[in-house]
Amino acid sequence: MESDTAPRPSTRGRGRPVGADAEQTRLTILRAAREVMAERGYHASTFQQIAARAGVSRPTLHYYFGTREQVYDVLLTEVGAQVTDCVAQARREHGLRPQLTTFITAMQQLSAADPEVMRFLVTARLERCKPPPPRQDAAQAVVxxxxxxxxTIVLDAVRRGELAAGTDAHAVADMLASLFWGTAFHAGFLDEAGDGSGVARQLLRVLENGLLEQSVKAPVQA
Known part of the structure; x- marks a missing residue:
């Protein structure tokens, strides 16, 4: 006679994967969502488009993610962790040039391994300018x-004497950040290779050797 306390087989919803299949489906959805949002932006992306790109049904998509914002938050958190890791690699170096070189190299390697990440990163940056901005906190954390x-690295360089004492550190930092976003845009949308390697190499040459070998006087307006 069987005991009333014998374990019963677990139940789950029909058609819902378990274990490794469930994780693979989740990753497929996230990849599809990142592609769609990188192409269309957050506001113009829909669950239907993401489901179609992932090759799953709408109910399956909702089983994994309740809202579009939840998907976007997960994607931003992932890319934020990748950028933070590149920053950490650079911060372990000593000196402005090694830090800049390491960061550029790390971001280029990230782009080479996953070309779509730069497109998504730039699109997320632009989405912050559209009202109402989605997940302001998550997007802001990446930026x-x-x-x-x-x-930080420019201010440290001024303190160490690598840059002149009168250097406008924040202006230099803004310039470098502008170069970063411009390079990311080029890698994500314009570079056929999709990794920004050509621009990254040229940036490294500029950092190491200077843009101009000789000083050039600014033109005087008549």
């Missing part, structure tokens, strides 16, 4: 990590 990195 802030980049700008804080440049602010």
């Amino acid at each position: 802030a990590a980049v700008h804080a990195f440049y602010d």
